[in-house]
Amino acid sequence: MALRIFNVLGREKQDFVPLTEGFVNMYVCGPTVYDYSHIGHAKTYVSFDTIVRYMRSTGLNVLYVQNITDVGHLLDSGEDRILKKARQTQSKPMQIVETYTKAYFDAMDALGVQRPDISPRASGHIPEMFKMIEGLLSKGFAYEAEGSVYFDVTKDPDYGKLSNRRVSELEAGKREAVRGEKRNPEDFALWKRADPEHILRWDSPWGEGFPGWHIECSAMALKYLGPTFDIHGGGIDNMFPHNESEIAQSECHNDADFARYWMLVGSLTVDGVKMSKSLGNFTTVQDVLAKYQPGVIRYFVQSAHYSNPIDYSDDALDAAAKGWERLTNAVRLARQMRGAAPAGDDAGGFAARLAEARAQFGAAMDDDFNTPIAIASLQDLTREVNTLLNSGTTVSAAALDAILETYQATAGDVLGLLPKADAVNSGSAARESALIELLVDMRLQARKAKNWAESDRLRDELAKIGVILEDRADGTVWKVQ
RNA sequence: GGCGACGUGGCCAAGUGGCAAGGCAAAGCUCUGCAAAAGCUUGAUCACCAGUUCGAAUCUGGUCGUCGCCUCCA
Incomplete structure (x- = not known):
């Protein structure tokens, strides 16, 4: 490559x-x-x-x-x-x-x-x-004229x-120079004489003035x-x-x-x-x-090749948000499953697939930083990762680590799309997590009793404050919106 | 007028000579108490015309349309 x-x-x-x-x-x-x-x-x-x-x-x-x-x-x-x-x-x-x-x-x-x-x-x-x-x-290459210098x-x-x-092809005289002191209409200023009201000014060999934009x-x-x-x-x-x-x-x-x-x-x-x-x-x-996560904006930008124009709209951002969530949901799930995953000494048959994904990602980026294809390769991978993680089979810690490393090296380090792994370092964050876990557990009790009204109420109330619950076969997981 | 970019499924967007990636949306299905998430299934002959070629979205010529720069802008 x-x-x-x-x-x-x-x-x-x-x-x-x-x-x-x-x-x-x-x-x-x-x-x-x-x-x-x-x-x-x-x-x-x-x-x-x-x-x-x-x-x-x-x-x-x-x-x-x-x-x-x-x-x-x-x-x-x-x-x-x-x-x-x-x-x-x-x-x-x-x-x-x-x-x-x-x-x-x-x-x-x-x-x-x-x-x-x-x-x-x-x-x-x-x-x-x-x-x-x-x-x-x-x-x-330049000349001085009345305190200004032009190229x-x-x-x-x-x-x-x-x-x-x-x-030579620009029709001389078609557009008259703003200042008659220029030799050619296309000449540009290296240094400009400052009029009295111009506050930003410096002493120069050509009198008081300020630099041209390009220099x-x-x-x-x-x-x-x-x-x-x-x-x-x-x-x-x-x-x-x-x-x-x-x-x-x-x-x-x-x-x-x-x-x-x-x-x-x-x-x-x-x-x-x-x-x-x-x-x-x-x-x-x-x-x-204020409306979208940073990763959504990056995903939106990266969903087209850098050299192309992109049109901004709420619809476009909403679509980007969905695509971005699909990737980050898979990563979040893998991170959550990693905690309770049994040890394993290898990534199983998935290692080859991960290597393939990285190769595809690298090939896309090597080709003039083709981020749309790079993202497509990750979306392809994500389908298979989701299938694996939702298959009900046990996934070893080694396999999850390999998956997470792959995402980190691509979507994380290069595209900058991944949120940091949930850090529960600070006291308040730990307390918040514990409180959410408590409510999730209360809801679990309600569900066991088939008290759907209470169960749904807890889920709805949590959703109102931005905590989204998802019931999986192996338990309920939550995320902060 | 000059220079340049572009026109691909409902929307976004790759592909630049060999059977048209991916995402979003939509419909059906699976799973689920419900929901969410996830998975499966379903769609385009590539603005138009004429050429080159065994074969073109992809090359050539032309037409139409959109945008950028030519004056400040990332």
Whole structure:
């Protein structure tokens, strides 16, 4: 098995060969922190989280860098997103940045997204940007105009290679540049002169100003990953101009290839249109988490290939919830049966089936991280596991351990879909469990007496507080919803 | 207008030359005091047209439709 990745740069699936064997240097464009993260961000970062988890599970040593954009992201009006928010809420810009950076990590933590190894902030890398801009100026790829510095796209023959755009084909004059100081309409800012009301500003060799949006990623990728690294990821909506400009700046400045593999994830849509803050059709991660378990959201995201768009709706989430529960129910049952399982020295005839499942899972993930197929392989396995666990035959502890290990290595460690094994460490959790067991036992007595009314009342009352009972041949099991 | 993605059973979604995975929903059945959970059974010729081929959802050309980017967005 060998990992294959669809490289947007070149548009073909390629064998993944890291620059240094066993190591992967990876950069993913992070969020601009001026508002709460919505479910569209969740799709992007759950996707890359899954990708990183899988690579690590195969033994690759991944260095995952994902920036935080806290300056330089301008609106059409020329206004900084963060400054606008600060003005609206009468806050300091860095208050906005802190608030939403924290909110972003809180949301991602809740979704089981493992933290990037490095989360560099744009505002903390102004000197690195200066250096890069100066380098581009001295090499003639950039020019200064009235306190701003622009990248001259006509100086880079490769400009457009990621998004298949040709500057020469863009009808000059069709869209006039907002600022007449640019030489070409497609030139983009490396550094912008700050108007008096612009609070976020730094002294620079070109006067007071602030960095352009694209330069931060080039500067931080260079600093933490070097001139050439393995994978650059992000949302496909940033392919142009952002990613394209990153490539231009970096390759012209570094005299080296930038990222070797480009992975762009499809957008999340609502009723067929992209979820975005500007359209107002967004649902925040915290709102969705109020209704669905984190695992459900991950399952929803992973049920389509990362490069495809997915449409968000309650129906879609409900369906994902059912599919996710089917997997987790099997795991929960196995965990519960493990407690009273008789010792056994092997997994019996099931070992081969488990090995097959893991092989199928790995093959799917190796094929450009095909999570829908990976999940299908687990659903297939789950049917057989359920059959085994419900067959009435005795299943040995060794067999249950093997089953649980298989789920943990796939649905757990890679997909991040499994809840933690019920920990009854804390006093209150232990007390809660004991109380539930007590009620379950009371209901058992009622059932023995064929007092169905009382039996059903206990079950219904427990259901109201989120405790679901299931009567099995070998006893009643319960779960917390 | 340019660049790109896509159109597979009621819904979601894999498959990209050799008899169309998986999930959800629906119906019937088994189990069950009931319920839940679980299992079994039942369904598509792949937008349309024309080609290439022994053979196409899968390749080529065209038509229709949807979406993304081209201006801020993960």
